[in-house]
Amino acid sequence: MSSATPYKxxxxxxxxxxxxxxxxTLLREGYDVETAASVQxxxxxxxxxxxxxxxxxxxxxxxxxxxxxxxxxQAGRGEKAVVITAFGSPENxxxxxxxxxxxxxxxxxxxxxxxxxxxxxxxxxxxxxxSPSTGxxxxxxxxxxxxxxxxxGGRAPAAVLVTGGSGTLERMVGTSAPMRQVRELIEKVxxxxxxxxxxxxxxxxxxxxxxxxxxxxxxxxxxxIAVNCGAIPEHLLEAEFFGYRKGAFTGAQEDRxxxxxxxxxxxxxxxxxxxxxxxxxxxxxxxxxxxxxxxxGAIGEMPVDVRLVSATHKDLASEVQxxxxxxxxxxxxxxxxxxxxxxxxxxxDLPDICDGLLHRIAQDAGVWPPPRLTPAALDHLxxxxxxxxxxxxxxxxxxxxxxxxxxxIDVPDLGLPDVAFADSNLAELxxxxxxxxxxxxxxxxxxxxxxxLAAYLDSVERDILVRALEQHRFNRTxxxxxxxxxxxxxxxxxxxxxxxxxxxxxxxxxxxxxxA
Numbered sequence: 221m222s223s224a225t226p227y228k229x230x231x232x233x234x235x236x237x238x239x240x241x242x243x244x245t246l247l248r249e250g251y252d253v254e255t256a257a258s259v260q261x262x263x264x265x266x267x268x269x270x271x272x273x274x275x276x277x278x279x280x281x282x283x284x285x286x287x288x289x290x291x292x293x294q295a296g297r298g299e300k301a302v303v304i305t306a307f308g309s310p311e312n313x314x315x316x317x318x319x320x321x322x323x324x325x326x327x328x329x330x331x332x333x334x335x336x337x338x339x340x341x342x343x344x345x346x347x348x349x350x351s352p353s354t355g356x357x358x359x360x361x362x363x364x365x366x367x368x369x370x371x372x373g374g375r376a377p378a379a380v381l382v383t384g385g386s387g388t389l390e391r392m393v394g395t396s397a398p399m400r401q402v403r404e405l406i407e408k409v410x411x412x413x414x415x416x417x418x419x420x421x422x423x424x425x426x427x428x429x430x431x432x433x434x435x436x437x438x439x440x441x442x443x444x445i446a447v448n449c450g451a452i453p454e455h456l457l458e459a460e461f462f463g464y465r466k467g468a469f470t471g472a473q474e475d476r477x478x479x480x481x482x483x484x485x486x487x488x489x490x491x492x493x494x495x496x497x498x499x500x501x502x503x504x505x506x507x508x509x510x511x512x513x514x515x516x517g518a519i520g521e522m523p524v525d526v527r528l529v530s531a532t533h534k535d536l537a538s539e540v541q542x543x544x545x546x547x548x549x550x551x552x553x554x555x556x557x558x559x560x561x562x563x564x565x566x567x568x569d570l571p572d573i574c575d576g577l578l579h580r581i582a583q584d585a586g587v588w589p590p591p592r593l594t595p596a597a598l599d600h601l602x603x604x605x606x607x608x609x610x611x612x613x614x615x616x617x618x619x620x621x622x623x624x625x626x627x628x629i630d631v632p633d634l635g636l637p638d639v640a641f642a643d644s645n646l647a648e649l650x651x652x653x654x655x656x657x658x659x660x661x662x663x664x665x666x667x668x669x670x671x672x673l674a675a676y677l678d679s680v681e682r683d684i685l686v687r688a689l690e691q692h693r694f695n696r697t698x699x700x701x702x703x704x705x706x707x708x709x710x711x712x713x714x715x716x717x718x719x720x721x722x723x724x725x726x727x728x729x730x731x732x733x734x735x736a
Contacts, residue, residue, distance in 0.1 A: 227342045228252045228269070232262040232276035232288065233304070242275060245331055246338065259283040263291060266299075273300040273322070273341040289319045300341040300411070304329060317414035317555050333511055336525050340413065340485075343438045392428060393576045394569030398561035402429065405558050410436035415508070417493075417553050418531040420560030423611030426531040427491060429560055434487040439527055442486030447479050450495035457500045459516045462507070468517025480513045480524045487527040493553065494534035494545060505549045528553070563609045567602055573610065574598065577617050578629075591621055594630045604636055682717045685710075694721045 229246055233239040234257050246253045254271075256262035259282050262274070274292070276285040285303045292299060300322040316324055322341045325334060392403060409416055410433050418426045427446060434444045452460050459469075463478035479488060490496075496504065507513045508528065512521035530553045539545035563570070574593055582590030593601070606612055616634060624633040670676035688699040700710030714720070 226272070227344060228254075228271045229338070229342075230254050230256060230262060230265055230271045230274045230299075232256045232259075232274065232280065232285070234258060234277065234279075234281050238277075241331075242329075242334070245334065249335055249338075251338075251342075257281070259287050259291075262288055266292075266297070270297070271299050272343075273302060273338065275302045275304065275338065278303055278305045278316070286316065286319060289316065289321055293320050302337055302341055317412060320408075321412060321414075323413035332523055336511070336523060337413075340439075340525055391576070392425065392432060393572045394566055395572070396561075396566035396569050398566055399569060402558060402560060405556070406432050407436055409433060409556050409558070413527055414555045415528045415530070415553050416555070417536070417557045418529065418560060419536075419557060420531075420533065421562050421607075421609055422533050423609035424560040424562060425610055426533075426560055427489065429558055430487070430489040430491075430529040430531060433529055434489075434527070437487070437527065439486050443483050444487050444489065445479050445483040446489045446491060448491050450492045454497055454500070457496070458503060461500075461504070462513040463515040465515050465517035468515075472517065475515075478513065478515070480507065480526055481522070483524075483526045485525055487529060490528070490530045492532055493530040494532040494536055494539055498544075498546065501546045501549050505546060505552060508549075508552050563606045563613065570602055571598060573613065574601065574617065577614050578621070581614075581618055581621050585621065587621065589627070591624055591627055591629050594628050597629050597631050597634055600631045600634060600636060678717060681713065682719060685713060685717065685719050689719070689721060696721065 227250070229251050231239060231242045231246070231253060232255070233242065236257075239255050239257070243253050243255055254265060256265055257280075259280050262276065266274075274288065276288050278285040280288075285301075289301055289303070292301060301316075301320065303316040303321045303324045305316070305324055305326055323337050325337060392399065406429060416430075416433060418429050420426050430446070431444060434440060447461075459476075459478065461478045461480060463476050463481055464472050466472055466475050507524070510521065511525070512523045514521045536545055536550050536554070540547045540550050563573075578590045578592070582588060601613075608615075616636070617629075619635065620629045620633040623635075624630070684703070685699070688702055689696070692698040692702065696710050696714070697707045700707055703710075705713070
């Protein structure tokens with residue numbers, strides 16, 4: 221073992237045999253290893269020097285691995301912590317991850333998995349990714365992941381491969397309290413291997429959060445694979461996620477890696493995880509638990525080293541209650557949750573977001589200087605609900621840049637109808653005086669509101685039924701079809717409202733009784 225190795229580890233376990241096993245395994249991998257048998261002994265060693273990582277058992281004679289984790293956190297130490305928990309205690313693992321552990325292992329420890337987790341914690345290439353002859357890191361070239369095929373022979377946008385950084389954390393514009401909290405969580409969870417569930421409405425930027433976690437983490441130099449779970453045909457899911465062997469099925473002309481293998485050493489982002497069918501959920505759960513996947517057509521499993529980040533716009537807790545999502549998978553994915561706020565929840569960020577988007581749009585379009593929003597246009601946007609959130613805002617500004625043709629974007633260039641605003645009362649309070657007066661005049665021409673809404677709606681429906689019957693010569697089938705009703709529905713409504721067809725027309729006496 222070379223004393224010049226930059227990877228220095230501290231192993232903490234009170235069982236001498238296990239401590240020796242871990243030490244020998246790591247020494248063979250070229251690490252500089254020291255050991256301790258208790259929390260106090262470990263802290264004494266930590267006071268003397270710093271380490272690349274600390275591997276600690278959960279149960280120790282004078283405390284627990286959690287005590288050591290808390291001390292590391294309180295002291296602001298930079299060591300990554302890997303916690304070893306008793307078999308069958310996932311709640312301890314979740315607690316450790318939330319407390320800041322980088323990763324966890326369960327007893328009995330699989331040594332291959334042990335080496336891979338320690339390599340990941342130290343930022344060293346995983347043993348599975350090093351050439352067996354030289355020990356050097358394998359080529360950084362990562363095979364492109366398989367993509368779901370459409371019926372027409374094209375490819376569905378199921379996965380995207382990204383390597384290197386693109387400053388995504390800087391693209392998360394906003395100084396509001398919700399966005400500050402999101403950024404703080406990103407920087408905190410990036411230090412660990414804890415699975416993250418990103419929740420938020422469509423268009424809020426969930427993938428941007430996932431990419432930011434990847435780029436802030438030690439895995440930023442490795443692939444980021446983004447998978448749209450809803451874009452892959454159900455019969456192709458297993459092959460796309462785990463890969464397949466040549467001859468496994470008709471059309472499998474060669475071995476092919478799946479998303480898990482393509483993301484080795486990096487981050488696998490599963491977007492719209494709530495769209496996965498139950499059968500695939502169970503297979504994904506096993507892959508997460510075992511940290512290994514079995515290719516379609518293969519006999520053995522292959523270890524995988526990936527950081528898992530998932531996202532959904534659905535309420536997965538509700539999906540679990542309704543039997544559409546596995547509870548055990550939900551607990552595995554939802555170790556740490558990051559909720560991305562809707563755009564309407566952070567109106568103070570709107571000017572900065574618009575400014576950033578306009579700069580990007582103008583740069584892409586070759587337009588300079590970028591157009592700017594007039595105060596009236598910005599105020600108009602501020603009163604809009606944005607059901608599509610930032611994605612909708614970006615599309616709207618793309619359109620406005622194309623239509624404005626000048627340095628300024630005004631209200632007409634936005635093309636937003638008044639009916640699209642979230643709070644009509646707020647919109648009226650903020651509206652200019654002439655517009656409010658026009659609305660008041662229009663309201664004065666409206667008929668008074670009915671005192672009995674149910675009776676009023678019945679009278680309207682009754683009138684429509686009579687007109688339809690008269691138009692179709694009192695043929696109930698034809699009259700109902702013209703209104704989108706079946707004969708049975710037509711009969712029900714006529715009976716409820718007292719509309720009867722006499723031999724030569726509507727029975728007015730019965731109608732008057734029914735309407736009384």
